[in-house]
Amino acid sequence: MSRMALGDLHKLVWTALLAAMIAAGAYLIVPIGPVPVSMQVLFITLAGLVLGPRRGMACFLLYLAVGAAGLPVFAGGASGVGVLMGPTAGYLYGFVVMIGIVGLATGGRSRMVSFVRGFLFGVLGLGAAYLGGVGWLMYSLEMSLHKAMAVGFYPFILWDLLKIVFATACYRILVRYSILR
Numbered sequence: 749m750s751r752m753a754l755g756d757l758h759k760l761v762w763t764a765l766l767a768a769m770i771a772a773g774a775y776l777i778v779p780i781g782p783v784p785v786s787m788q789v790l791f792i793t794l795a796g797l798v799l800g801p802r803r804g805m806a807c808f809l810l811y812l813a814v815g816a817a818g819l820p821v822f823a824g825g826a827s828g829v830g831v832l833m834g835p836t837a838g839y840l841y842g843f844v845v846m847i848g849i850v851g852l853a854t855g856g857r858s859r860m861v862s863f864v865r866g867f868l869f870g871v872l873g874l875g876a877a878y879l880g881g882v883g884w885l886m887y888s889l890e891m892s893l894h895k896a897m898a899v900g901f902y903p904f905i906l907w908d909l910l911k912i913v914f915a916t917a918c919y920r921i922l923v924r925y926s927i928l929r
């Protein structure tokens with residue numbers, strides 16, 4: 749097999765693996781209200797860093813499509829088009845942008861990035877996810893900004909920042925030990 753084809757196969761395997769990890773991270777939830785605690789932010793950050801913006805966004809759009817088609821990949825094992833219009837849909841759309849922003853940190857080139865760079869891009873991406881998530885909560889559940897922040901932002905932000913720290917550390921380990929290529 750040519751070096752190019754092997755590289756493509758490698759990326760394909762990582763794309764499938766990360767999509768499965770995002771689904772697993774969505775499956776285990778802590779239901780604390782209309783928005784559950786989940787591990788999606790951890791694996792979405794890792795997916796962005798590993799896959800880069802284009803492949804990362806394509807991977808997540810495919811994830812949304814299979815979820816809409818009936819595979820139980822959304823929070824708590826939910827599925828169907830209804831989820832893409834439900835209270836947490838804004839986060840799901842925001843994640844498309846988040847993966848794209850996080851992916852810019854590496855360009856998907858499996859290169860070492862500083863911890864600060866990975867973290868900053870993760871935080872910028874998380875901002876997009878929360879913009880979508882909180883904005884959609886206000887619209888779909890007719891909440892005030894104050895209420896939407898209370899159910900969709902404050903309970904999660906600290907833990908989500910920790911998930912970004914952990915994802916960045918994992919990415920750096922994968923690069924350091926040449927696991928990505």
Ligand SMILES: O=C(O)CCCC[C@@H]1SC[C@@H]2NC(=O)N[C@@H]21
Pocket residue numbers: 774783784785786787788789821822823831836837839840877881904908
């Ligand atoms: O329905 C879905 O699959 C999306 C769930 C979104 C949960 C959001 S993501 C940001 C915040 N952090 C969490 O742990 N949960 C919420």
